[in-house]
Amino acid sequence: MSKKVLMAVANYYTSPFQVGSHHYARAFEKLGYEVFFISNPISPIHKIFANSNELKERERIYKKGGESAGGIFYYVPRSLFTPQNKPFLSSNFVLNNWQNFTRPNLLNFIKERGFSEVDILWFDSPLFGFLLDTITYKKSILRIADYSKGFNAVSDTQFKAEINIANKVDTVIYTAKNLKEKYDQIKDKSKMKYVPNGIDLDFFKAADRSLPPQLEDIPEPRVIYVGAIHDWFDVDLVYYCAKNLSNYNFIIIGPEQKDLSLLKKLKNIHILGSIPYAKIPAFLYNSQVGIIPFNVKDYPDLVNSINPLKMYEYLACGLRVVSVEWDQIKDMSDYVYFACNSDSFLNCIESREARQRFHLEHVTWNGKLSTLLKDL
Incomplete structure (x- = not known):
């Protein structure tokens, strides 16, 4: 009989942002677990703020x-209202009761899928x-991947709820x-374990390497x-480098959640x-060249709490x-x-100075999860 894990995650499973919990879901599957992956709910109110492709x-x-994707079943619940950092929606009432206004009822749905009793x-x-x-x-287990209090979208109510979960779970990984x-x-620091991000080497080794049409x-x-x-994406830094490195082409991939009009002025x-x-x-x-142009000066709390998955x-x-x-x-x-500054960033892009090979075999998601489960 296979083991079961119920994962309650912020980002939906097919999101273009594949963060740590997505990779852990697939690592659980490889270890023989059945995975139920629930992501943050949607509501009719969402369309007022952003009727996006996401x-x-x-x-x-x-x-x-x-x-389903293999042994992973993923689902997005829908409620009459959902917690957001906006008037009324940031209240304790919404945070503690949104699940009671889901259709179908979320808890009944979980039970019907056979996940009312789980291993993890x-x-x-x-x-x-x-x-x-x-x-x-x-x-x-609670996984903390960012300092959530630094995000405008996270209300004080949500931050307190995260602390409440942290104080109740068996293990907190950060x-x-x-x-x-x-x-x-x-309160109990002894249950906190440092587990930085990893890499799915099999995914990258098997991936298509042909030149994309774009x-x-x-x-x-x-x-x-x-x-x-x-x-925290430093538009000015990218602009400076691209303007001064006209023989390089800069490719930016990701949903635009910030004004990029300055960057659109440059043909490269x-x-x-x-x-x-x-x-x-x-x-x-x-x-x-892969770049990580973050604005540490203006967003120190956020950036200093990031272990960038893109680096790996x-x-x-x-x-x-x-x-x-x-x-x-x-x-x-x-x-x-x-x-350390814009000119240095520009020079690093052009640099041919050798760097050592990082042994990614030592930081795979499967390896991290196997170690974590042994220590539980």
């Missing part, structure tokens, strides 16, 4: 009653704390070294960024929007990796080019 995909999953109950979203009181589980100190509201008219050398384009910057995760390796394999993915595809430096990743200086 929302349409979440609605599609909901209307289909969930979908996994969280990375503060919206699902009620599962601790309604699901029978052997072990519970991805950046400083998160243990930042979450000083977690790059056919964009000559090398190509400098690529893949990921969130949010407040190509903003491609969201690309399905399965197709990302082809873009990386056909680029020469760039390395897996053989790219020269250029990043601004912050505490969490400065021990990667043998493998990554670090820049």
